Amino acid sequence: MSNEIFQAIEQVGREKGIEVDIIIQAVEDAYAAAAKKYFRTKEDLGAKFDRETGALAVFARKKIVEAVTDPDLEISPDEAQEMALPANEEGMVEIPKPREELAQLGRIAAQAAKQIIFQKVREAERDNVYKEYISRVGELVNGVVKRFERGNIIIDLGRTEGVLPKKEQSKAERYSQGDRVRAVIVDVDRNAKGPQVILSRTDERLLIKLFEMEVPEIYDGTVAIERAVHDPGDRAKVAVRSKDRDVDPVGACVGMKGSRVQSIIRELRGEKIDIVEFSDDVSTFVTNALNPAKINRVQITDTESRTLEVVVDDEQLSLAIGKKGQNVRLASRLAGWKIDIKSEQEKKREVQAEMERMARDSREMANLSGVSEKTVQRLQENGLQSLDAVLAAGVEGLTGVPGIGPKTAEKILAAAQTGLQERAEREEAERVEVERLAAEEAARQVEEQARQAEEALAEEAARQAALADAAARDQSSASDDDESGEGAAEPTYTGEESAAPEADEAATPGAEPLEGGAEERREGD
Numbered sequence: 001m002s003n004e005i006f007q008a009i010e011q012v013g014r015e016k017g018i019e020v021d022i023i024i025q026a027v028e029d030a031y032a033a034a035a036k037k038y039f040r041t042k043e044d045l046g047a048k049f050d051r052e053t054g055a056l057a058v059f060a061r062k063k064i065v066e067a068v069t070d071p072d073l074e075i076s077p078d079e080a081q082e083m084a085l086p087a088n089e090e091g092m093v094e095i096p097k098p099r100e101e102l103a104q105l106g107r108i109a110a111q112a113a114k115q116i117i118f119q120k121v122r123e124a125e126r127d128n129v130y131k132e133y134i135s136r137v138g139e140l141v142n143g144v145v146k147r148f149e150r151g152n153i154i155i156d157l158g159r160t161e162g163v164l165p166k167k168e169q170s171k172a173e174r175y176s177q178g179d180r181v182r183a184v185i186v187d188v189d190r191n192a193k194g195p196q197v198i199l200s201r202t203d204e205r206l207l208i209k210l211f212e213m214e215v216p217e218i219y220d221g222t223v224a225i226e227r228a229v230h231d232p233g234d235r236a237k238v239a240v241r242s243k244d245r246d247v248d249p250v251g252a253c254v255g256m257k258g259s260r261v262q263s264i265i266r267e268l269r270g271e272k273i274d275i276v277e278f279s280d281d282v283s284t285f286v287t288n289a290l291n292p293a294k295i296n297r298v299q300i301t302d303t304e305s306r307t308l309e310v311v312v313d314d315e316q317l318s319l320a321i322g323k324k325g326q327n328v329r330l331a332s333r334l335a336g337w338k339i340d341i342k343s344e345q346e347k348k349r350e351v352q353a354e355m356e357r358m359a360r361d362s363r364e365m366a367n368l369s370g371v372s373e374k375t376v377q378r379l380q381e382n383g384l385q386s387l388d389a390v391l392a393a394g395v396e397g398l399t400g401v402p403g404i405g406p407k408t409a410e411k412i413l414a415a416a417q418t419g420l421q422e423r424a425e426r427e428e429a430e431r432v433e434v435e436r437l438a439a440e441e442a443a444r445q446v447e448e449q450a451r452q453a454e455e456a457l458a459e460e461a462a463r464q465a466a467l468a469d470a471a472a473r474d475q476s477s478a479s480d481d482d483e484s485g486e487g488a489a490e491p492t493y494t495g496e497e498s499a500a501p502e503a504d505e506a507a508t509p510g511a512e513p514l515e516g517g518a519e520e521r522r523e524g525d
Contacts, residue, residue, distance in 0.1 A: 006051055017159070018124040024049050026120030031056050033116055035097065042072040046094070059094040126196060129160045133188045133197050140209040141199070145179045155181055155199060162197035170201050172233030172269040182267065184209055202232035210267055211238065214260045217252040226278040229333040233271055237289060237330045239278040250275050276334075286310065286339065289331035293320035296344065307338040317343045361386035364423065368415040375412070378403055387423070390416040 009027070013020045032047040035058045039045070043060040050057070062075040064087055075093060085093040143155035143162060151166035153175060164183060175181065183199035184206040190196065200206065207228045217223040223242050230236030242249040253275045254261050261273055276288040283298040286308065293316050300308045312320045320341050321328050332339045342350070364387050365376050382401045384390050390398070390412060398409035 006054060012121070016121060016125055017128050018121065022124045023117075023121065024051075026117050026124070028056070029120065030114070030116035032058060039097075044073060045097075058097040060097065061092055061094055064091045064093060126190065129196050130188055130190045133160075133185060137185050137187065138205050138209075140182060140184050140206070140213070143181050143183070143199075145175050145177050145181060147177065153181075154195060155183065157197065160197060161195040162199045163195040164199045164201065168198070168200035168202050170233040170269065170271075172271065173201065204228045204230065207236055207238065207264075207268075207273075210264045211253060214263055215253050215255075217242075217247060217249075222247055223249045223252050227334050229330050230271065230273075231326060231330065233269060235272045235274070235326055235330065236268075237274045237276060237334045239276055239285070239289070239334055241278040250277055274330075282308065282335070282337065286331065286335050286337065289334045290320050290327065290339075290341075293327065295320070301340070305338065306336065307340065310339055310341045311347050312341060312343060314343045314345055317341065358385075360423075364419050367419070368412065369418060371412055371415050375404065375408070379412070387416045387419045391420070 009023050010020055012018070013023050028047040028049050031049075032045045035047065036043075036045045041060075044062070045058060045060055048057050048059070049055075062073055064077055064080050065074045066077070068074045068076050075095075080087065080093050083093075083095065085095060087093050141157060141162070143157045146154045146156040146161065148154070149163075153164040153169065155162040155164055162183070162185075164181070168186070181199075181201075183201050184203050185197060186200045186203050186205070187198040188196055189198060207230055208225050211225060211228075212218050215223065218225060218240075222244050223240055225238060225240055227239045228236065238253070240249040240253055242252070252260075261275065265271060265273060274291055276291050279285040279288065282300065286298050287295045290310065293312060295316075296311045296313065298308055298310050310320070319327070322330075328339050328341055362385075365380065365385070366373070368376060378401055379390065379398075384393055384397075384401075395406060395409045395413065398404050398412055399406055404412070
């Protein structure tokens, strides 16, 4: 019997991949819990499994103390000595329970022990799954679609199950039960109630792993994938570099006639992939990342916020931005910089507006009321190029300019304030004029549209009238043809009337007989 119990424990351990000691510990805990429920005591009960005999012994743990205050948890030294119970290092003794009482645990206690064993085994299984897969995060795995749960797909991975959450599914993919799925492990949840292994079909690591499988140069390290980004099911960009000068990284990933990249595209259900060469130079890398658009120039505008400006030809602007901004968005994520794309015409307008602003600031500074030209020159040499800069500097900033005292500074500020008021009035007048011209243009367009509508109505009326005249003429012509046809109709004769003229013609004197008739008469003679 003892061998059968231990063999059963070993078999469960082999099937579940759990160590035998863990299962024995679960059995001991379950038996102790059942005994505590049966005895209804507050004692600290424990159990021990004997591997040789297969017997389970239950005991109560008590601490040896001089003054016993809680008999359920404590025991005096004399009692321990009387029972001949050895104490451990912590001063605890184990008092065995009679085996006769243990035989009466009953069905309820056995059922409770069974539940505890199952729970312990499940926890051990989950720990094994966690230990096995936590080190495989980022790894590509194959599985089979097993079932669907509230939009999530449960994948059979062999020894365990994985879950493909709805947010990790590509919008271009549809699966049925039994389909084979290739996904990347993104997380392992130790405390999940369902499958612990979290899979993804949208993570960038899936794209990288697929390239490692299809491109030998990436697998052996000759070509390295620096970065990869994608909009799942739509488009992806991959930046690669070569560690060997003789190996073209882009060509190695594309393959002969695109064979390598096409297999990845098929796996991703038609997702377009742009493979670009990585560069440590930001301008060059951004130019490559915006492929297939042709870039004229790249200018870094702010290194702290990592912002740069890209200028393209007018006809290349839509291509550089992409559908719904997809191309520039992916390029920005790939490069790690914020990209502002402008056309040549837009850039020219900005430059022109900036030049006009600088000219305006120069004129306003030169026209400061009561401020000498030399003082204005000093202000400009110290970086105060506009009225706004002068007001922002204040008295303290102006007095820092050589040759300008507090009184002169106040005078300059007053003149700058007056200049700004004049600018505001001028801009308001220009705005009103622009609005007036816009209103006039709108009114002109309304009038033009009304005129065109009237002309269209007149043309339609004339066309309808012409059609009506033509129809009337056609009807009149048809009536005339009917009347002329009735007057020229031939008379109808009866049979007797038609025979009379023929008889008269035959009896007419001097009429020459027919040739056939003459021959008949000669033959008669």
